[in-house]
Amino acid sequence: MFSQIKGQDKAIEILKRAIRHDKIANSYLFFGPEGVGKFTTALYFGMALNCHATLDKRPCGECVSCKKFLSFSHPDLIFVFPFPKESNKPDVSIEGEIKVEKILSEYKDYIDNKKSSPWKEFFFYKNVGIRIASIRMLEHRIQLSPNEGIYKICIIENAEEMTLAAANAFLKTLEEPPSDTVIILTTSKVNSLLPTIISRCQQIPFYPVSRSIIEKKLEENKFLENIEAKMYARIANGNMEKALRLVEEGRIESREQTVELLRIMINQDDIKFLDFVGRHRTSKTKNQLIEIISHLIIWICDVSYFKNYPSEIINLDKTDILETLYRKNPNVEDYVSELTNFLEEMLRKLDGHVNQQLILTEIYNRLLKTFFPE
Ligand SMILES: [Zn+2]
Numbered sequence: 001m002f003s004q005i006k007g008q009d010k011a012i013e014i015l016k017r018a019i020r021h022d023k024i025a026n027s028y029l030f031f032g033p034e035g036v037g038k039f040t041t042a043l044y045f046g047m048a049l050n051c052h053a054t055l056d057k058r059p060c061g062e063c064v065s066c067k068k069f070l071s072f073s074h075p076d077l078i079f080v081f082p083f084p085k086e087s088n089k090p091d092v093s094i095e096g097e098i099k100v101e102k103i104l105s106e107y108k109d110y111i112d113n114k115k116s117s118p119w120k121e122f123f124f125y126k127n128v129g130i131r132i133a134s135i136r137m138l139e140h141r142i143q144l145s146p147n148e149g150i151y152k153i154c155i156i157e158n159a160e161e162m163t164l165a166a167a168n169a170f171l172k173t174l175e176e177p178p179s180d181t182v183i184i185l186t187t188s189k190v191n192s193l194l195p196t197i198i199s200r201c202q203q204i205p206f207y208p209v210s211r212s213i214i215e216k217k218l219e220e221n222k223f224l225e226n227i228e229a230k231m232y233a234r235i236a237n238g239n240m241e242k243a244l245r246l247v248e249e250g251r252i253e254s255r256e257q258t259v260e261l262l263r264i265m266i267n268q269d270d271i272k273f274l275d276f277v278g279r280h281r282t283s284k285t286k287n288q289l290i291e292i293i294s295h296l297i298i299w300i301c302d303v304s305y306f307k308n309y310p311s312e313i314i315n316l317d318k319t320d321i322l323e324t325l326y327r328k329n330p331n332v333e334d335y336v337s338e339l340t341n342f343l344e345e346m347l348r349k350l351d352g353h354v355n356q357q358l359i360l361t362e363i364y365n366r367l368l369k370t371f372f373p374e
Contacts, residue, residue, distance in 0.1 A: 002044055002048075007207070008037050008206055011204045014204055036239065046077060081156070084103060129163055129166075134166065135170045159193060167193075167197060211234065258299065296367075300336055300343070306322050
């Protein structure tokens with residue numbers, strides 16, 4: 001099943017070797033960018049350590065133990081992740097029971113999402129953290145013998161979200177975990193962890209997934225044409241989960257709107273531009289605007305590839321637009337990094353709740369200035 005994880009061959013090889021030679025560390029730190037398979041690898045590693053199949057087939061995904069892991073119901077899987085807090089009382093009992101109903105239902109929803117479509121983003125209704133009560137629960141549970149497995153597997157997802165108190169309590173756990181326990185921390189912000197936590201774990205780096213691997217994975221979804229796969233892979237920028245999310249949410253629409261915006265710009269049709277702004281100024285359309293700007297970044301790169309690197313072009317079906325823009329400014333190559341920096345800055349501004357109308361206008365004027373210099 002490890003082969004299902006794409007683009008992390010190094011990490012998988014280290015873990016497989018550990019399994020083969022039965023040299024399992026007490027604690028691991030999986031670190032690297034978001035959406036590249038850290039959690040899935042942690043889950044599969046835990047599965048492999050408890051799998052009933054022959055050594056070379058672990059994790060098989062089919063034995064009783066694997067199935068329980070995949071449904072998050074294995075009694076020896078202890079899964080800790082950041083979740084919201086409702087009162088000043090401990091949010092989870094030492095046995096792992098969550099008493100506040102609202103939190104419990106969010107907790108279950110999170111796990112359901114993880115089971116059915118882990119690439120989807122899950123938004124809790126308020127700020128989250130890993131608090132000391134969760135660490136006490138973990139500490140209590142690892143002191144018990146495994147219920148049915150060989151190893152107790154603790155996965156602490158987004159470990160950087162531990163409060164200071166939780167992190168200090170956890171350090172003690174890390175000092176001497178029972179030998180039948182494997183603790184796996186995952187994080188995309190390794191610098192936010194206490195150095196003393198980092199140094200006590202075997203560190204396993206994860207990397208952005210290459211564009212070609214993402215393309216291939218997306219093309220396996222048969223409905224996806226090569227050009228779309230290329231486009232999503234470029235936008236996802238190494239984040240496999242994001243790529244899958246984009247496909248599922250069908251971002252073709254925002255691409256069409258980007259084309260519309262470019263045509264408006266080429267024709268310098270200010271009235272149509274005002275209409276365009278009118279359709280993209282509410283918070284409901286914010287995500288769409290974010291997508292449009294991401295598409296624009298690709299378009300700008302495409303224009304710069306037009307003459308010398310045609311094989312790099314993503315928007316192959318709309319070369320008429322590329323050609324028009326290229327003819328307007330054949331020196332576009334000189335402006336690419338400046339323009340993409342500018343568009344990325346606009347993305348950050350959107351994140352900071354700057355007025356969408358202003359941002360769109362600023363982008364429009366900047367594009368006009370680039371492609372229609374006086
Ligand atoms: Zn198995």
